[in-house]
Amino acid sequence: MKRAYVIGSGPNGLSAAIVLAQAGVDVEVFEAEAVPGGGARTLPLTLPGFEHDFGSAVHPMAAGSPFFSSLPLGEHSLKWIHGEAPLAHPLEDGSAVMLEQDLADQDREFGSDAQAWRNLVEPLVDHWEQFAQDALGPALSIPRHPLLMARFGLSAFQPARRIAMRHFSNSRTRALFAGLAGHSFLSFDQMLSSAAGLVLGAAAHRFGWPVARGGSQSITNALIGCLQSLGGKLHTSRRIGAEEFREWNQSDLATLFDTSPRQLAAIAGECLTPSFRGLMERSKPGPGVFKIDYALSERVPWKAAECRRAITVHLGGSYEEIAASEEAVSKALLPERPFVLAAQPSLFDSTRAPQGKHTFWAYCHVPNGSTVDMTDRIEAQIERFAPCFRDCVLARHVSSPATLERMNANLMGGDISGGEMTMRRFLMRPTMLTYETSAPNLFLCSSSTPPGGGVHGMCGFRAAKVVLHRSRFF
Known part of the structure; x- marks a missing residue:
């Protein structure tokens, strides 16, 4: 069975999982928090009856996303x-x-x-x-x-x-x-x-x-609906640590990280080369x-x-x-x-x-x-x-x-953009490898990769396409 894991259930992680599931891959998504969505969550932060968008609230890039527009999100109650x-x-x-x-x-x-x-x-x-x-x-x-x-x-x-x-x-x-x-x-x-x-x-x-009617959680819920209709699975309250990752990591199993570069380094640890791990640990947030x-x-x-x-x-x-x-x-x-x-x-x-x-x-x-x-x-x-x-x-x-x-551990120091937006980061986000890492089976699909921040799912979409081109996995 063709199989892949995604760590993180933000819009990019879910988008990556959907692309893989569309290709017939058995995908499992692991989310550390009880409520999936990362920055695209809606939570009762103040008084009963008041629903607040934790992160993103207004979505011009979601409405204009080429990938989102290809999905039947309306069938999953997104309005x-x-x-x-x-x-x-x-x-x-x-x-x-x-x-x-x-x-x-x-x-x-x-x-x-x-x-x-x-x-x-x-x-x-x-x-x-x-x-x-x-x-x-x-x-x-x-x-x-x-x-x-x-x-x-x-x-x-x-x-x-x-x-x-x-x-x-x-x-x-x-x-x-x-x-x-x-x-x-x-x-x-x-x-x-x-x-x-x-x-x-x-x-x-x-x-x-x-x-999104009802809050940004509706976007997340619609993406989850698409994923589950394709047979994909979502696990919430599952924080993956370095020890657990070492136990499951296999060279023929692709894992995509909807995380910051520093989280990638912390979880993947010795699975990455020392030089690449150092680059991820030094990645500068915005x-x-x-x-x-x-x-x-x-x-x-x-x-x-x-x-x-x-x-x-x-x-x-x-x-x-x-x-x-x-x-x-x-x-x-x-x-x-x-x-x-x-x-x-x-x-x-x-x-x-x-x-x-x-x-x-x-x-x-x-x-x-x-x-x-x-x-x-x-x-x-x-x-x-x-x-x-x-x-x-x-x-x-x-x-x-x-x-x-x-x-949301991705928001390091309050950074909602996936890293600084300098010219160097624009050209090499986060490195020349973009979605790939020093480990051939590990990939980054978060907003720290091109095209960057925003609820559009295109980081996950493009990362998953790279994975699918690596036929050694499937």
Whole structure:
């Protein structure tokens, strides 16, 4: 019988298992926690009846994932829910600049900057399927669509500061782009800091920024349903340690790790060469996040009514303020006015909270492993754009970087990106071997491999394809 193991049940681990099961492989997935899903879990973190997304909440890349779109996830009760607009970005004057799904609506929002924005994202919107085939894979591979990727690369490799200042004349447009670029966790003077903003902007116009009805756990549950329909098995509350792994590891049994590189080294240990194990142990995580989940008595009292049109809200004010916040974090400093990313899914998904009540989710970037309580700074930013917000708070669940790592060992020091996003890591994520390791039967399939963080399953998909090409296993 063809057989393989997967350690970790995040979206990438489950995606890898599904690809293998589709090929007729007998797959078993082992999850350390009682609830599967890794960062894609929904948990009762505050009060009864309030359901909170532990990690990822809004899913533009899941909706646009080539692999997810090939699966019958709807047959396993996954339903995408959209806001009226993908994103709201409130400003100091009491208004908000919006990211609209329809490009024609975006033209009206951006005015004189509309054509510049179209020049940057419209090719990706119009040719997403071709773009995704190349972009959601290893950087050091020959693209199937070289002209499209070259056009994207000319902009994506530039620092966000250069894109903002050279392409946009309006401060409102610059502010919104700064919030998008802030997802990179990079200083806006660094190369590649534009890439995340362009991809997320294009995804918004093509697919929107939806949430899963009932929470991100619904994505995990749908993937598990697909896996089980193919005969795959999932074991929860099964933390695999180094001793147990040594006992089961066989040279003709493929094992895929949906873990951080350091966890791979800790579990696989002497099965890896000393030099490769050292590389994994020295793998540098990215910045961390400090996150707060709220149970609210009513919806957030935004000054800008437009903010009620969107599930996602970026809180940081002007381009200059957001740039300063991200630069501070890149220097391992704490921003006084952090850029805050927020989600309010209960505005459009009534399953998240009791009738008339709401859930709210907010986080900011901090240096990896930071121990400073950012609650007051985050809430000051929220109240800046939603006065009296604290009066609506029934309960809060605060997750420091240490808390996040304790709840999901992959989130080392609060890193939700699978490692730093520098140019070197972009080209060699985590090494030149990408999904392979120094042991011919051991593979890495987590967000520490290409294409990186996000709920899209493409790391697992591509890792499993590599395994299947190694016919010695099957």
